[in-house]
Amino acid sequence: MSLSDLLTLTPAGLYCPEADVHIDPVRPVPRALITHGHSDHARAGHGAVMATPQTLAIMALRYGEDFCTTRQPADYGEIVRVGSIDVSFHPAGHVLGSAQIRLKSSKICAVVSGDYKCARDPTCAPFELQRCDAFVTEATFGLPVFRHPDAAHEVARLMESCRLFPDRAHLVGAYSLGKAQRVMKLLREAGWDRPIWIHGAMEKITDFYQQQGVDLGEIRKVTAADRPKLAGDVIVCPPGQLTDLWSRKFPDPVAAFASGWMRVRARARQRGVELPLVVSDHVDWDDLCASVVATGASEIWVTHGAEDAIVHWCRMRGLDAQPLHMIGYGDEDVENMAAGEANE
Amino acid sequence: MNRFAELLDRLAYESSRNNKLRMMTDYFRRVEDPERGYALAAMTGALSFTHAKPGVVRALIAERTDPVLFDMSYDYVGDLSETVALMWPTPQRAHQDRRNAAPPTLSEVVHALEQAGKTDIPRLLADWLDDLDETGRWALLKLITGSLRIGVSARLAKTAVAALGDLQPNEIEEVWHGLEPPYIDLFAWVEGREPKPDARDPAPFRTPMLSHALEETDFRNLEPEDFVAEWKWDGIRVQAVTGVDATGRRVQRLYSRTGEDISNSFPDLVEAFSGEAFGELTIDGELLILRDGLVEPFSILQQRLNRKTVSTKLMTQYPAHIRAYDLLAENGEDLRPLTFVERRERLEKLVSRLAHDRLDLSPRVTFADWEALAAARRDPASAGAGADAEAIEGVMLKRRDSIYVPGRPKGLWYKWKRDPYNVDAVLMYAQRGHGKRSSFYSDFTFGVWRGEELVPVGKAYFGFTDQELLQLDKYVRNHTRNRFGPVREMDFSRDEGLVLEIAFEGLNRSTRHKSGVAMRFPRVSRIRWDKPAREADEIGALEALLKVTA
Structure with a gap:
């Protein structure tokens, strides 16, 4: 058969x-x-x-x-x-x-x-x-x-960048369902205790994760007025937003992208990513x-x-x-x- | 090695100069000697490893991977070092016994490679690749094959060191020539722990003066009699410096316009300028390859660029030459405060006194008014350039009274480049690109009509935006008629096909191309989605151009 x-x-x-x-x-x-x-x-x-x-x-x-x-x-x-x-x-x-x-x-x-x-x-x-x-x-x-490293290692690189550039906002492009919440959870496990900011498009699904018992700590939705004030913060957004007008209001934003594609340099460059995070x-x-x-x-x-x-x-x-x-x-x-x- | 690899990795993605500086300064602050000194050496090009060649890396990966999987991977990634770094089979998963082997430090790598013989290299390299992670392997391979390509000049690396203390980058330049990796004394001085290393540079780099592109509207405000014109030569801008060090030894250096010491690539020039007669000079000029008194095209000069060592054959075949534009210093006297006309006079005297066949004067282009200059720019051959016209990119305008100002001051020097030529051609073949464009169809062969047939006339791989690249890539995928290995043949005929407007700088006769012509610097200037293939240009249009430019 x-x-x-x-x-x-x-x-x-x-x-x-x-x-x-x-x-x-x-x-x-x-x-x-x-x-x-x-x-x-x-x-x-x-x-x-x-x-x-x-x-x-x-x-x-x-x-x-x-x-x-x-x-x-x-x-x-x-x-x-x-x-x-x-x-x-x-x-x-x-x-x-x-x-x-x-x-x-x-x-x-x-x-x-x-x-x-x-x-x-x-x-x-x-x-x-x-x-x-x-x-x-x-x-x-x-x-x-494609060999994905330990995701915790990649999140540590994100936190290291936040240390080096405390005056810049760190925008992390991540798919709204799954990747975004995984990155937030890994940040919490690594000891990130500031509020994590999210783009409005991922609010519903993130709430759903929290209701399902995935504790992500304090999550705040970014409003237009918040954007210029988020130096030193981590903002998780859909990948398409990284290069959108939306991202420019943040203080000197660092464009990070959490994706398995980031393993290959040419892929990251094509998207204008400055901090590729290999999280798949x-x-x-x-x-x-x-x-x-x-x-x-x-x-x-x-x-x-x-x-x-x-x-x-x-x-x-x-x-x-x-x-x-x-x-x-x-x-x-x-x-x-x-x-x-x-x-x- | 891991911290160095992480630094290189971030630098490679960062485009802002300021952020690059912050990354490097942070690294130098947090990493100890001698590790940081070797990192500085790597970034300033002070390290070279003669035995570690790409061939060694290829052989190592061939022993460890399936050739079909390797080819698929290389095709996808588009860069050998990166493919090897990513594909290298990890013993961490396969053999637990190596798991705890600490990755090598940069210092260990440098020391081991210095002492290693040719036959030791493969084993050394294999062990390091086993112990490093993907980013570490990538950095190691980039380091030993001598192609970091992280967008950091030697100058920028020194600026980052200066920022450790409260120093100006020029203060580092002043002592740099007397220092050696791993620069322990330099860091000690910058951090205020020890006095300044004693060194007066006998052949220092002086920041060159650059020009602005001329806009058509500028003519309204410029008077022809205020300016001197010269050809803009299609070589590389260099600074040749000669001097005498504290021990009385003669020193000659050749710098690129960013201050990289490129003397190693041009020992023939260094040797040529070693005579007593050369005294202490700083000459600003264009590096060209001259054969039988004629300037060779840039493609020939390229054979000699970016080489750590040069063979005698290469030097005999492609002798390097300097065409002098300016004289910045002569025997202890700084000439930069003089006007251009005064410096030019000194330069003319010097060149005729030295009478060396590796050094000549960039000729002046005489013109009565802007019309005459425009005519010279259009047709340099008839305006005095003769057979060298092909090596001319346009004209330079320099104010007679301009002092030599480092950087790009406004209103003093202008460049007026030749207009590119245009031709409408049909896309015939496409191939995947490498580097940033890997996995996209981005190498395009195009052709023009000869009767009912299309003949290929050139290849272009840039000129389009990223958005247009996606459209072109999609077009290629949807209009493939045949595949020959990596090459896709497009559907083209009188009624089908994509027309590309190609801009190029000039045309040469070619026996290699079926069409008999070869373009210089072709690029896609527009995608003519609107234009039917039958309306693309005929070969006759190019042949006519050949008569004009030849």
């Missing part, structure tokens, strides 16, 4: 005929399983949606309560029979509520990773590796040059390779990212690997750099 008997690729995305569900579909479908709340994976307009309770809540925050017809929460580890398939959601360690989706038929067990990371993240449940026959993985950072919510190359091996899967599909390198790596190890070249998900480099606000 091969994976293609369980899953097929349709224009809307991955589809499982036996359960009659799409996974992270990029266009409206009758029945969808959603891995996590980033907008390229979780879109509005589906009929029935099954996801973790946090992901459903995040979708409602972003799209309004009527983002789908019916919703069904799935707790981590709970097995739900859909058609002839046992479906279960398992922590992916990507953002709050993110999940890998496990699909088990009588003949094959497959795991669709969604976006995931193995590195420590104090704002969400840690990645739980699932053994399976077939593994459908992302490869956003699927090149051996995706697996890096080493963890990607290690995860592929640890699942025990003999068949690997690569959904999006730098597919070619990981497919090559798998084939060198005798694994049956296929690139899916799926469009519609995040991070194709140029689009990402251009759009600025794409979800990492």
